Structure formats: C-alpha cells, structure tokens
Amino acid sequence: MEKEQKQFYERLEQKGVSRRDFMKFCTFLTATMGLSSSFVPKVAEVFAAPSQRPPVVWLHFAECTGCSESVLRSMYPWIDELVLDILSIEYHETIMAAAGHQAEENLQMAMKKYAGKFICVCEGGVATKYDGGWGKVGGQTFLEIARDVVPKAAATITIGNCSSFGGIQAAAPNPGGYVSVEKATGVKTLKIAGCPPNPVNFVGTVVNYLLLGKLPALDELGRPLFAYGKTIHDQCPRRAHFENDEMVTEFGSEEAAMGYCLYQVGCKGPETYNNCPVVKFNDGTSWPVEAGHPCIGCSEPNFWDTMTPFYEEL
C-alpha cells in the first residue's frame, strides 16, 4: 500500500499536481459529501490504491451522452485516473475501444464474472410502449437490457434526469412511453439528478461507496442528501436580493448587470434541490445563476413539464 501510495503521489507530481493540491481536493470532496475531516486521509487512500478496481457497467438508453460528457470533465480525480486507476469500466458505449459483437460480449462477460458485485450506472430513459421497440442496442430493447442487467448489479446509479426520472423523452405527450430505470426494472436506484449532473456528485457517491462500503444517505426520491439536501434558493448568493425585493425583470437590464434576484424572470431555485451554488461547475468556474440565467430546475422529476415555461415566474 505504502509503495503504491508513493507511486501515486509521484505520478500526480509528474502531472503537475502536488500532494497538497490533491489533499485539498480530498478535503473539498469530503466536505461536499458531508463527512467529517477525519475522513480526508481515507478519501485520499481510496484514490491512491484500491486493491481491485470496482467493476462498472455503464448502460446508455435514450439520452444525449451529456452525463458521460459531464463525468469526462472530472478534474479531481482526473478522468484518466477514474477510468484507468480507480474504477474498471467494463462496458461504456462511448469510451470502450471494442465495437459490435465484441462490445456486447464485454457486457455479457462482465455480468457473469462480477454477478452481484458490479456497479451499474444508467444514462437515459427506457421506452416501454410497443414492446420497448423505440430504443434498441444491437437488436435488444433498452427495456430488455435494463431488466437483464440492473437486477444483477450490487447497486445501480442512475445518472442524470433521463435515467432517474424519464427525462425529456418522457415529457408530455411521451409517445414512446419512456420511464425511469427504476420504473422499468422495479429496482430502487440511486439518482444523481441533473441535466447533466455535476460530476463531483457522481464522484462523491462513488467515493462513499468505496470508502464506507455503502451508498450515501438519500432523500425520498433517491438522491444523495450530501448533494441534493438543500434548495438552490437556500444556498444562493443572490438570496439577499430576494429578501430585499431587488429583482431582475428583464435580461439586459441594469438590475441584471447588478446581479439582482432572477426569481421574476423564471428562476426555479426555490423548488430545486441541488448543490450548484456551492460546488459550481467545471472546477468551480460558474453556475447558471452566476451567469445571469435562471435555474431551470433540471434536478427535479419531470422538470420539462413541471418547470416550464422556463422564463415565467414560479
């Protein structure tokens, strides 16, 4: 372990990431997850040297691959570490080198080899009308794949609004009968909600699993409380403007330039549970309200129906 850890830090340093930077990130991640600071070294340990990399089977259903793209933007740990050093991604349409029959063989082999032990990550909604015929991979319907794979996993994480709640294709009138993975399979899933979610919340969940051997505490919808425990509104840096009734009523206005509250131009922050204002996106660079745009409620169920019109007051 010590040797492996030493190699890990050497590798980090070669990449221009100091041990100090790395510990800083672990502290940040530990705090995001709501764990006490005594967990910091343990979080570092998880990244430094897992004995066997936990197998992950990543399924794509009706989706835009935005959630995979989001995870590709992970910077601490870097995505190459996540893929090469921390997890063992057995099946993932976008990143696996295999194709065609060989790709499908990978899925079958992983399910057999790691039965009951792999983490299943699902991205996308599942078509149920017409025998599930509106969504297939290699001739098998999403519905068949989900019902085959998900029950065999140790745990299933649904990443993004589509696999968690059905997503855009499930919006009215939902012609293909799209539903969440949980509805399609009857198996409870952990939901990393968002369109797409912040990769930090996915990584935080995985670390929780590796560190404590279990998934984090969830809200009644199945979202981890460390990320989805509070509303956007309650954590919003513009909250004081809301209290003072200092409102933006039109984009491009003086009020918009002053960073006033976006409630009247449609912000769904009061009804949306997520940690965007605290964690922000892309290495803490920004988030929608900071960029002057109202929250559209993308981590809530059925937001395409319940949170629209996006630019009208709640």
Added chain:
Amino acid sequence: MRAVEDAVGVTIPDNARIIRNLLHGAQFQHDHIVHFYHLHALDWVDVVSALKADPKKTASLSENVSNAPWGGSAYYKNVQQRLQTFVDSGQLGPLNNAYWGHSAYNLPPEANLMASAHYIEALRLQAKAARMHAIFGAKNPHLQSLVVGGITSVRDLRPDRIAEFLYLWKETQDFIKNVYIPDLLAVASFYKDWGAIGGTTNFMAWGEFPQSSAEPQSLYMPRGTIMKRNVGGIKMATQDKVTEHVQRAWYEDGKNLHPYKGETRPLKENPDYRPGGGKYSWFKAPRYEGASCEVGPLARVLVAYANGHKDVVPLVDGTLSQLDIPVQALFSTLGRTAARGLESVAIGNAMEGWILELVGNIKAGDTKTYQSWDMPNSAQGVGLNDVPRGSLGHWINIEGGKIGNYQYVVPSTWNLGPRDEKGQLGPVEEALIGTPVADPKRPLEVLRTVHSFDPCVACGVHVIDPDSNEVYKIKAL
C-alpha cells in the same frame, strides 16, 4: 435560438454575437480534440502494441515529429509502466476485447506509445478546455447563458474572466498546434492508402461564425455546396432547397417535405429491419436539391478552400504537400479526419481576434449583451449554422405566440440518413462501399470510416456483405 431570433426579427448585440462565437469556437476546439484522441484514434493506434515500444526511441520519435511539451524517455517509460500495470491487473476495462493486433494496424510500437500518451494528456486537456464554456456559459456540457435576444452572462464581461478565457484558449490552441496536428500528420503518414478510401460525392455547409450581423456574407467558415466533387463549381447554399425523405425510415410514408412543412410521425410499432426495400432507420433522409450531401469538417474545409479562404487554403495546401498526397485524396476517410484537425487550427486562431474585439468594445464602454423583443402572434424563422459535426438547421413556425411546428435537420441525419425513394445512398452508406475488410468478424476498417464522420448516434448501422449476404451489425460509437 437563431430560428426564433429570425422569426421574431431581433438582431443580437455585437457582444452577444462575439461571445456566442467564442463559446462555439471553444466547442470546436474541444470536440475535435476529443473526437481525434478518444473517439477515433484507437481505430489507428494499437494500445497493446505500445507495451512493446522502446521508451528511448519513442522519446526521439516524439522530439522529431511533435512539439509536445512533455517527452523524454522517463516520461514515456512512466506512461508505458502505467499501461503495463493496467494490463497486468487483468481488468482491461474499456480496452477489453478490441481489435488489438489486427493486421490493418500499421503504426510501429513507438508511434503507438506516443499516441497513447497523448490520448491520456488530451483527456485532461479537454476538461480544462471545457472551462472556457463555464466562464461565459455557466457550465459544460449544456451551457446555460444563451437566450433569445443575446446572452445573460453580462457580469462575466470582466477583465479577470476574459484573461482566464484567454489563458485557457491559448493552452488549448497550443495543444492543437503542437500536439494534435503533429500526431495527425504522423499517424496519417502511415495510412496514406486511406486517402483513396471512404470518400463521398456531394458536400454542403451552412457555415458559421458571423463576423457581423450580415449572414451569410460575414461567416468566417463560409456557406456553400459542392456537387459531384466539382470544387470549382461551388454554389451558395440556400435553406429552401432542403427536403426530408421518409420512405426508408421508420415513419409513416409521406411526401418529401421542406422542414417548414415537416412532419414527424414515427411508426407506432416495434420497428425492425426490413430487407428488400423496406424501412431500416430512425433517421429521416435529408436531401439538398434532391441530392444526399456529406456535412461536417470535410464539407466546411472544401467549401472554404473553394472560396479561396485566406487561412484555410494555405493549411490545406501545406498538409497535402507535407504528406505528399494529391488534392483528390481529400475525398476520403483520411481527408475527413485531416480536415477536422485543419479547421481546428483555423477557427482556434480566429478566436484570438474575437477576444480582442470584445476587449475593444468593453474598453469603449459597450457592454450591451441583450436586445429585447416581442413575441409575434404568428411568424416563421430559420436558424442555420455549422456545429463541429456538421450543418445544423432549425425551422420554427410560431402560431398564436406558441410553437406551431418545429423541425431540425442535424449533422448526423445528413451523414447517416438512409436511402431515399430513389434508392440514393446516404453519405456514410456511400463511403463504406469498397472498404477493404481483412477480417469480416473484426471489421476495424469499417469503424475507421464510420467514426471519421463523428456520428452522434446510439443506434445500429447495418452492413451487408454482398458475397455472403450476411448482415453484420456494427455499432457506431
């Protein structure tokens, strides 16, 4: 957004136009790097062979052909060790069961190791490059600062934000020039035969990056069509010539319609492949004046080249002479993959000027980023542009202040669409004809051409071997 802006008749302010161009330019830089290294490179690069490379020789190869900031035998030894540890773990993960060792892989082990190292570097670089989007667009993926009338991120027009953007732009553009392009040329030099494989006939680009409110005149990447490979006969492209055809797609049969009148009536059944003239795709078949057209980097570069584009012409000519291949070699899988790299250089370089233009406006006191507008009761509008994968068009009819009809024709329907009622092939179908396949059970060569189009598709591509009539389903990833 542009379709609605066209319909309601609003012209966005200069700063909004520039910021959209910068965000979109960053999208090109980012997407093309990810496509080359992570979605396409492993069709040419055998990672397993990299384990046999001599790190010292790799270091000198790298110094010879690349201006990459990393290198030296210690660096390559480290990368090789990391790959070896990964392989020794027995958990091959995403590298499992690919076509390693296939006879169509031509690179020596050292070139494979260099490319594998840059695959990993590019993974990190792309995450940084995506931060450009977050600066003026809130986040990446799925930017959230674009609204009809302009952009909302007025508070980010600050010197510190612009400097941050400039720094990330420079790092990304340095990577494109010093790593991506040298890698592209190094790999291409081993695969020159692919300059005669995987070509198509007709090309269309809507163009992108308006330099003023005048479109299409001011587009940095110009608009146009080139039919039957006649580069000299380039014509302006106009949106009224587009139709969509559904005879071979899983939609109710109907007329060939212009998108303003477009219908989307999917078959209410579990669709299946129907051989012998039946329906076989979820894509409609878009046509321009009835012709199937390739869209994307190659189409854009050809259109720019035909227009005598001041930045694109020298890039194309320089590359052809460096690889010592004729201009006809552009009509190929190799040409398509090279065009993607070359336009990354041109567009990335142009971004610097846009940043300075934005700074000039702010200096002069112009911080306007939004123009207000009123929703008409009824109107129609079209938004045409080119995104990294190719030409994108949105058409909207507004009725009663709401969406009456909305149709979009996206790059992958142009490229991967099925046959039409006349039996005319879609571009990818056409490009695959005549592809040499050494082993039909491991059709690496097919992946090269399919991936070169950067398909945005999670469905199956059906390929039929005319000799055995065996249907191979090859997943386009």
